[in-house]
Amino acid sequence: xxxxxxxxxxxxxxxxxxxxxxxxxxxxxxxxxxxxxxxxxxxxxxxxxxxxxxxxxxxxxxxxxxxxxxxxxxxxxxxxxxxxxxxxxxxxxxxxxxxxxxxxxxxxxxxxxxxxxxxxxxxxxxxxxxxxxxxxxxxxxxxxxxxxxxxxxxxxxxxxxxxxxxxxxxxxxxxxxxxxxxxxxxxxxxxxxxxxxxxxxxxxxxxxxxxxxxxxxxxxxxxxxxxxxxxxxxxxxxxxxxxxxxxxxxxxxxxxxxxxxxxxxxxxxxxxxxxxxxxxxxxxxxxxxxxxxxxxxxxxxxxxxxxxxxxxxxxxxxxxxxxxxxxxxxxxxxxxxxxxxxxxxxxxxxxxxxxxxxxxxxxxxxxxxxxxxxxxxxxxxxxxxxxxxxxxxxxxxxxxxxxxxxxxxxxxxxxxxxxxxxxxxxxxxxxxxxxxxxxxxxxxxxxxxxxxxx
Amino acid sequence: xxxxxxxxxxxxxxxxxxxxxxxxxxxxxxxxxxxxxxxxxxxxxxxxxxxxxxxxxxxxxxxxxxxxxxxxxxxxxxxxxxxxxxxxxxxxxxxxxxxxxxxxxxxxxxxxxxxxxxxxxxxxxxxxxxxxxxxxxxxxxxxxxxxxxxxxxxxxxxxxxxxxxxxxxxxxxxxxxxxxxxxxxxxxxxxxxxxxxxxxxxxxxxxxxxxxxxxxxxxxxxxxxxxxxxxxxxxxxxxxxxxxxxxxxxxxxxxxxxxxxxxxxxxxxxxxxxxxxxxxxxxxxxxxxxxxxxxxxxxxxxxxxxxxxxxxxxxxxxxxxxxxxxxxxxxxxxxxxxxxxxxxxxxxxxxxxxxxxxxxxxxxxxxxxxxxxxxxxxxxxxxxxxxxxxxxxxxxxxxxxxxxxxxxxxxxxxxxxxxxxxxxxxxxxxxxxxxxxxxxxxx
Numbered sequence: 001x002x003x004x005x006x007x008x009x010x011x012x013x014x015x016x017x018x019x020x021x022x023x024x025x026x027x028x029x030x031x032x033x034x035x036x037x038x039x040x041x042x043x044x045x046x047x048x049x050x051x052x053x054x055x056x057x058x059x060x061x062x063x064x065x066x067x068x069x070x071x072x073x074x075x076x077x078x079x080x081x082x083x084x085x086x087x088x089x090x091x092x093x094x095x096x097x098x099x100x101x102x103x104x105x106x107x108x109x110x111x112x113x114x115x116x117x118x119x120x121x122x123x124x125x126x127x128x129x130x131x132x133x134x135x136x137x138x139x140x141x142x143x144x145x146x147x148x149x150x151x152x153x154x155x156x157x158x159x160x161x162x163x164x165x166x167x168x169x170x171x172x173x174x175x176x177x178x179x180x181x182x183x184x185x186x187x188x189x190x191x192x193x194x195x196x197x198x199x200x201x202x203x204x205x206x207x208x209x210x211x212x213x214x215x216x217x218x219x220x221x222x223x224x225x226x227x228x229x230x231x232x233x234x235x236x237x238x239x240x241x242x243x244x245x246x247x248x249x250x251x252x253x254x255x256x257x258x259x260x261x262x263x264x265x266x267x268x269x270x271x272x273x274x275x276x277x278x279x280x281x282x283x284x285x286x287x288x289x290x291x292x293x294x295x296x297x298x299x300x301x302x303x304x305x306x307x308x309x310x311x312x313x314x315x316x317x318x319x320x321x322x323x324x325x326x327x328x329x330x331x332x333x334x335x336x337x338x339x340x341x342x343x344x345x346x347x348x349x350x351x352x353x354x355x356x357x358x359x360x361x362x363x364x365x366x367x368x369x370x371x372x373x374x375x376x377x378x379x380x381x382x383x384x385x386x387x388x389x390x391x392x393x394x395x396x397x398x399x400x401x402x403x404x405x406x407x408x409x410x411x412x413x414x415x416x417x418x419x420x421x422x423x424x425x426x427x428x429x430x431x432x433x434x435x436x437x438x439x440x441x442x443x444x445x446x447x448x449x450x451x452x453x454x
Numbered sequence: 455x456x457x458x459x460x461x462x463x464x465x466x467x468x469x470x471x472x473x474x475x476x477x478x479x480x481x482x483x484x485x486x487x488x489x490x491x492x493x494x495x496x497x498x499x500x501x502x503x504x505x506x507x508x509x510x511x512x513x514x515x516x517x518x519x520x521x522x523x524x525x526x527x528x529x530x531x532x533x534x535x536x537x538x539x540x541x542x543x544x545x546x547x548x549x550x551x552x553x554x555x556x557x558x559x560x561x562x563x564x565x566x567x568x569x570x571x572x573x574x575x576x577x578x579x580x581x582x583x584x585x586x587x588x589x590x591x592x593x594x595x596x597x598x599x600x601x602x603x604x605x606x607x608x609x610x611x612x613x614x615x616x617x618x619x620x621x622x623x624x625x626x627x628x629x630x631x632x633x634x635x636x637x638x639x640x641x642x643x644x645x646x647x648x649x650x651x652x653x654x655x656x657x658x659x660x661x662x663x664x665x666x667x668x669x670x671x672x673x674x675x676x677x678x679x680x681x682x683x684x685x686x687x688x689x690x691x692x693x694x695x696x697x698x699x700x701x702x703x704x705x706x707x708x709x710x711x712x713x714x715x716x717x718x719x720x721x722x723x724x725x726x727x728x729x730x731x732x733x734x735x736x737x738x739x740x741x742x743x744x745x746x747x748x749x750x751x752x753x754x755x756x757x758x759x760x761x762x763x764x765x766x767x768x769x770x771x772x773x774x775x776x777x778x779x780x781x782x783x784x785x786x787x788x789x790x791x792x793x794x795x796x797x798x799x800x801x802x803x804x805x806x807x808x809x810x811x812x813x814x815x816x817x818x819x820x821x822x823x824x825x826x827x828x829x830x831x832x833x834x835x836x837x838x839x840x841x842x843x844x845x846x847x848x849x850x851x852x853x854x855x856x857x858x859x860x861x862x863x864x865x866x867x868x869x870x871x872x873x874x875x876x877x878x879x880x881x882x883x884x885x886x887x888x889x890x891x892x893x894x895x896x897x
Contacts, residue, residue, distance in 0.1 A: 028725065031740040104657030112567070113554050117597045120554075247684045249658055249691070251717075342594055343567030357591075410630065 050242030051263030061141020071278030183321020228392030674703030760814030
């Protein structure tokens with residue numbers, strides 16, 4: 001039976017294959033451990049990923065602009081907002097990650113399979129509008145970061161647009177992604193900047209936990225923009241699809257949870273220090289008047305007098321990396337979720353003829369964004385803040401969709417939200433919805449000339 | 455009758471014998487038939503319908519239905535019992551479980567999404583069945599806009615958009631609340647590479663369903679084609695006995711890669727459950743690092759002593775109980791040792807004259823080999839350079855430990871980009887497949 005022991009009569013040798021002494025159990029255990037250990041580091045590097053990338057891309061052009069202006073306009077008064085938004089982003093990302101692990105399906109797949117076709121179309125339309133806005137802001141961010149290096153926007157924008165298009169179409173984006181991710185390390189400079197500015201840490205602690213509310217238009221718009229840029233709908237979709245693609249199941253989920261939470265803490269931490277850095281320098285410098293910034297690049301540049309010339313180049317690099325990261329992830333994520341939800345052919349390995357909708361949408365999104373970013377003398381501030389406010393307004397649609405899905409036991413089995421968790425999550429969704437409704441209300445009144453808030 | 459689209463029926467009125475509206479169509483119940491015996495059984499028959507008036511949902515058996523048509527459904531009787539619907543095994547709801555779900559198009563070897571469902575009856579019978587699945591974008595438009603274009607069923611482009619139900623495969627996991635006996639017979643007949651690619655596109659629940667339905671050998675071939683991590687995830691979802699059976703059928707080197715990705719405790723259990731010989735081979739290979747020649751080699755190969763005659767050697771090879779996958783080369787060693795003296799091509803051994811020529815005289819003595827610790831990429835490049843189909847891997851003392859075959863080397867040499875593009879270059883006779891679908895539908 002066992003061919004190892006089968007010997008040929010009279011010859012005295014054994015046949016195929018190798019006839020070493022059997023490997024003992026202890027040896028196997030050691031070998032397995034050995035392989036695991038080598039794998040271990042790699043394992044964590046690959047699995048610690050989606051959450052970090054998504055959260056990091058959140059610190060993009062719009063993010064940096066929003067956080068900078070929170071600090072320069074209101075000092076430390078908005079730090080408490082970031083605590084709430086931070087908890088929010090962690091909760092939402094965790095729910096999406098859990099859905100991905102429990103069902104093995106992307107968010108748009110789940111929406112299509114569980115909502116009516118009209119609701120699916122509505123959610124996808126909201127997603128398209130929100131994402132298109134963010135893509136525009138990313139190219140504006142790239143162009144203005146390059147402007148710090150004296151590259152005019154009408155050169156920077158089209159070149160980077162073409163570069164991103166080619167990288168993705170040729171399928172080599174994954175390799176470049178790590179370079180962009182590395183560039184965002186430059187954001188640690190904000191931490192240095194915050195400490196160098198010698199802020200009043202006592203005041204910071206107070207403002208972190210004691211909310212300050214001001215009833216004026218700028219304050220409210222900035223809060224909505226902060227919510228919109230930190231909890232962008234596209235990040236939820238990206239996290240979930242990355243988890244599905246990596247084949248993560250509920251068995252490996254504990255590591256993934258760690259990734260999502262550490263990603264959120266990291267991105268909120270950076271945001272926190274951006275606010276402290278600008279608050280302790282620009283806001284203090286204006287004697288508590290508050291300064292309106294022109295752009296994310298201006299925010300970086302305005303720190304120069306306080307920190308030295310090198311600062312703006314470091315911040316520009318960070319901005320460039322984060323914007324590139326998001327500008328690469330976003331158009332692709334958008335196209336995949338839309339075409340998947342509508343059952344259209346998709347995938348970078350398909351040709352134009354095979355997947356016309358996919359490639360058309362992808363190219364169109366980049367093309368239009370580049371065109372807008374090329375316009376000289378753009379009112380960057382107004383555009384960015386309005387784009388992120390738009391994201392904030394569309395966010396409730398995605399949030400309630402996520403909540404409805406994650407609490408469906410037919411999909412999630414025993415992994416639906418726990419009651420306490422649900423209170424937090426619904427609380428967040430309702431809060432965000434009220435903010436958006438209120439904001440839209442004010443804007444509409446504004447159109448008719450009624451100024452509700454100064 | 456003409457084809458009838460399910461979306462055109464949803465929400466339409468259910469009329470009693472007198473033509474009075476008593477309810478709206480909420481869903482259709484079909485019976486998914488696992489038996490592939492009679493050809494018409496492949497098309498699931500409508501078994502009943504779900505009606506709704508106000509908030510109340512109730513079940514209407516097929517026996518009460520007089521006709522199913524575009525405008526709605528007409529019943530025989532004047533009254534219906536408002537019996538609550540209970541799901542039964544083997545029954546699937548068209549709207550809840552099929553519409554908008556993912557299926558596999560077996561002919562096209564791709565994953566598709568159901569945008570609409572075509573119903574109809576064969577000319578000789580009255581039973582309404584699910585005939586085809588509409589995957590066109592127009593179907594979505596039709597459903598989105600109430601006054602959208604109603605399709606002329608005769609003009610529909612059947613080639614691209616309408617897939618014969620017999621050519622698609624349904625997943626039992628799409629309807630998790632009922633027990634369904636869905637066979638994946640047709641899927642199992644695809645090439646393992648295709649099955650692996652489909653599994654990669656599907657959710658892991660559906661992937662596990664497919665692997666579970668395959669026989670051990672096909673499952674093993676499929677897992678060999680997948681990334682070891684993905685294969686490990688799938689195996690962890692199966693019962694341990696089944697997982698061990700599949701591992702036994704896999705190439706030992708692929709099995710070792712997969713085992714190394716499984717949880718450590720579980721890996722021990724699986725190795726213990728495998729047959730002694732197979733698990734032994736895997737245990738040996740686990741000793742080598744993944745990125746070395748030892749890590750990519752297989753220890754399943756032909757090794758014979760040099761003092762054997764050609765015809766004797768062939769006789770031995772025929773007698774081996776488990777034939778190795780790769781037999782192009784025979785690795786000839788000094789009698790009673792594993793010291794490699796040369797490599798003989800099976801071809802030379804088969805055709806050599808005289809028949810008693812000893813193997814030691816047939817071998818190429820200046821063979822190319824690598825050490826077990828050689829970097830895997832270097833070993834693969836060497837193999838490609840010389841254009842061999844396999845290359846021996848030796849230890850410090852010159853004993854043969856295993857061989858690297860060209861297919862394992864190919865994975866390392868071929869750039870990742872190119873590998874990802876393979877599906878594009880590689881297209882199956884889709885035209886032919888749909889042509890047959892057309893004749894079947896064309897009734």
